[in-house]
Amino acid sequence: MRLMLFFQLPPPIHGVTAINDFIYRNLNLDNDVSITLNKLQFSDTHKSLNKISIMKILYFLRTVLKLFIKLSFKKTDYVYFTITPSGVGFIRDLIFLAVFKLFNVELILHFHGVGVKKKIMARPSWKLLYRFALSGSHIIHLSEHLMDAEIIEFFSSSIKSAHVIPNGIAIDRSFCELSRGMPRVLFMSNLFKSKGVIDAIKVFEITKKAVPDAVLDIVGASSGPEMDAEIDYEIKSRNLENDIFIHGFLKNEDKKNIISNCQVLLHPTHNDALPLVILEAMAFGKPVISTFIGAIEETIDHGENGFLAKVGDIESMSDHLVDLLSDDALYQSFSTNANNKYSKNYTSEIFLDNLKDVFLQIMKMKN
Secondary structure, three states: OEEEEEEEOOOOOOHHHHHHHHHHHHOOOOOOOEEEEEEEOOOOOHHHOOOOOHHHHHHHHHHHHHHHHHHHHOOOOEEEEEEOOOHHHHHHHHHHHHHHHHOOOEEEEEEOOOOHHHHHHHOOOHHHHHHHHHOOOEEEEOOHHHHHHHHHHHHOOOOOEEEEOOOOEOOOHHHOOOOOOOOEEEEEOOEOHHHOHHHHHHHHHHHHHHOOOOEEEEEOOEOOHHHHHHHHHHHHHOOOOOOEEEEEOOOHHHHHHHHHHOOEEEEOOOOOOOOHHHHHHHHOOOOEEEEOOOOHHHHOOEOOOEEEEOOOOHHHHHHHHHHHHHOHHHHHHHHHHHHHHHHHHOEHHHHHHHHHHHHHHHHHHHO
């Protein structure tokens, strides 16, 4: 049997490409399963993400043509595809799916984001497009809640099978010291407004009044000059230039060190599924303050290993942050709970074993 991995790899590095890269480097199945890679590369920088260009359109057309030719001359039994759930990316991916369906390739579609339900509620006609995409496919999603809300509610009779696999990450355990450290708060994400970077600054401003020695580290790749200017304005208008530090994009040892040295991860996102940075923080024993979005509420146990708030609830997040920065016993309890939950649910080994099991289950169904 032949399995094609059809997905994007770094650069740029973000949650989906990082998971894809891990799968590509580590996935091995039975000896009778041949695995090949068809690499996609629509963007090579964070600033070009989610933007349409002539070069991207030409690359897409060439990729469709090459895929058609490849499938014409070499049979592929299964394709594993990390599909974009909405927007222009979904329309692009729909064309790829049409080509695979034309050649009777069985589809294994892995959702790492949300947006299906929201799009159907806003524009019911899109349900027909999603039904075409998902019909006869095997679906993998990040959590039971997202699978039910995004897929089962609308397409339970159309799909072949449904599987839940939470993300997992590999962490160098030598960095995972469950120490409190100084009151450093960390925001780590690519600097899109939807990730909540402006909210993080507002939360920190209120927190600073109760915890005067607190500092905020902002880590993430720039999404463009307009967002950079807005972040700069929000910091300077609050006179926080000496308390907030912008580090840009960090990786490897620099990234590990800044997570290890922080006390709390602040991730007030407006739009996410299951951000890897939350799992990374948990692995380091760092409590997380985030929002009731995507699969986050199944990952963060409110009041046990972190706190959750409604999107935009600055005061609530500030109150929780002050509690964690001020209460030693509370912090140590949350820190231990965060690390324990990561170890039991979100390691790279658990993720890879779950993915292998799903692939083998799917292949047995065909036999």
